[in-house]
Amino acid sequence: MPNNLEAKLPVLNRLGLHARAAAKIAALASRFQADIVLEKDGAQADARSILDILGLGCPQGTEIRLRAEGPEAFQAVAAISDLFFQYFGEHS
């Protein structure tokens, strides 16, 4: 299993990476043994920090890059990607 992964993810949900979505990412990211980073236009955010994610300022339609490094990088990228594609559980 590769321990260094990268994925491009579109922000599909209506509200973008607001508090609730960011909270879900941060909570999920904390469970994996991996350093997980979200990138937007060269700016980076620690996926475990809700404030960092909010600080990226990602409204609907933003494309971000998810990078993970560590023993559980694969699981982390898979799980976090799911969140994005399921609209963070928002009923839209």
Next chain:
Amino acid sequence: MTPLVAREVWPQNKVLKGIPASPGIIIGPAYVIGDKNKVHISQTYLATFDQVTLEIERFRDAVMHTRQEITTIKNSITDEFQEHAYILDTHLLILQDKLLYDETIRLIQQEKINAEWALQQAVKKAQALFNKIADPYIKSRILDVEDVSERVLRHLTGGNPFNLGNLSDPVIVVTHDLSPVDTTQMSVDKVQGFITETGGKTSHTAIMAQSLEIPAIVALEKATQEIDTGYTLILDGLNGTVVINPDPKMLDIYLQRKKKFEDFKYDVGKSSFLPAITLDEHQTQVLANIEFQEEVDLALDYGADGIGLYRTEFLYLRQQQLPTEEELFEDYQTVAKMMSPNRVTIRTLDIGGDKFASHLEYAPGINPAMGLRAIRFCLKEQTIFRTQLRAILRASVFGQVRLMFPLISGIQEVTAAKRILEDIKAELRREGHDFNQDIPVGLMIEVPSAVMLADLLAKEADFFSIGTNDLIQYALAIDRGNKYVAHMYQPLHPAVLRMIKQVVDAGHAAGITVAVCGEMAGDPLYTPVLLGLGVDELSMNALAIPVVKRIVRHASMEEAQDFARQALQHGTVNEVNAYVNGVMAKRFPEVFMFGRELASAA
């Protein structure tokens, strides 16, 4: 929820002046009683590695309490609002977010600053980060960050409804006035110092702070307006200076001063257990004035040769009802035992005047110092007086107890008081109580008429004790609370010196000892004069004992007598002051550095 507003302008290095009321220098956060529970933040520099560690611990504690608080709220949310519970989950995440949590700890460690300030800096960084966000919805989430950090701040500053009993961290209490009730309900280990807007050197705050050995400043006008909770203060209880939010340079100056003072204090303290004997082997007694049983430890620690004045009002003021004979007996017995074999001079109730107790239902007069108080009050309220005399007599077999009547103005009061005392003795004998049949009975000489009658009064007494505070006030007609004349309250006034001499001479002629138990006795500046005038015993605030003993041990009786003779030659108070100051500055220079402040008497 109001967002946390960073205070852009806060005073730095601002100096305020009050009256020093208890010696020592302390640096710490202010806790203002009387403000509207505002959370203000200031910067404090942490001097040591230990302080940094403790500060981090304090921050972690506050975060833990905030987490519990949020979780409690979350768990109490009813089903219909469950939709909103996620906000609290978000808050829990923010609470442990590295931008807030890790960053605050990093700032405490690297910048060596207090948690409140560090947290505020971390919040500012988050604000800057959020400011750049274009999306208004996401941008507005900074409110959650502010909400969470305000919760943490409240835990850090103890910003719950104020109660001196539940302070969680050591603070300098800043308030308009402290009542004895406030102080009895206070967790004293959490108070590092006091600043009050009212009061004087002899106010309750001063006495309390001295007995607790914490620095205090009184009569600092507008203190509660100038100082906000959370400000860092330097409190210099030696000269009455407060510095608000000192910069590192100022902090350093005061840390050095603190060290010098503590070294001096240590040095003086070393001789406090040696006897108070002059160089030419004249023995004198240096005793302590106390107000509470708890102060006996302090008196013993400072090397008191006994208790020269036990003020007994506290038990009467502490509670709504009058104390019972048993309560009084227990108290006096404990003090007598603790001091044994040294003696304890118990002064009967000096209530009335400024210490008026509401349950006794007398309206205070316009001039309470000259009103119904002390022995006059006791002769009128004989039930109260008799109860106290019974308790004192019963305690007399547990140590060396002496009895003293306050505010004697003539022979009749002595006769009346002694008649009651004999009556009580007969009563106790009938009841089979043990007591010292020959308990020494002393008179306080503090009314000018008593000075004039000293030769007659001496025949009625086993000892005299001159209460200089009242004596000076009555002799010079000076109300110390009146700022227009307070400066005229002068212990070295030629009339005062002559009065002391007259009382000493009358006492010695009748073969009784003469003590001085006012503030004057505890001011090392006056020690040689009083010795020279022939005063046998000096009773003072315990803090003053080491300095006064040091002077006694470094002076000779011969030089003190010469000194007093010279002082008596001068006709004006300015001349006497100049003379005494001049001689003392040469003879005991250290007294002028810190000695008087260290002894700062009550």
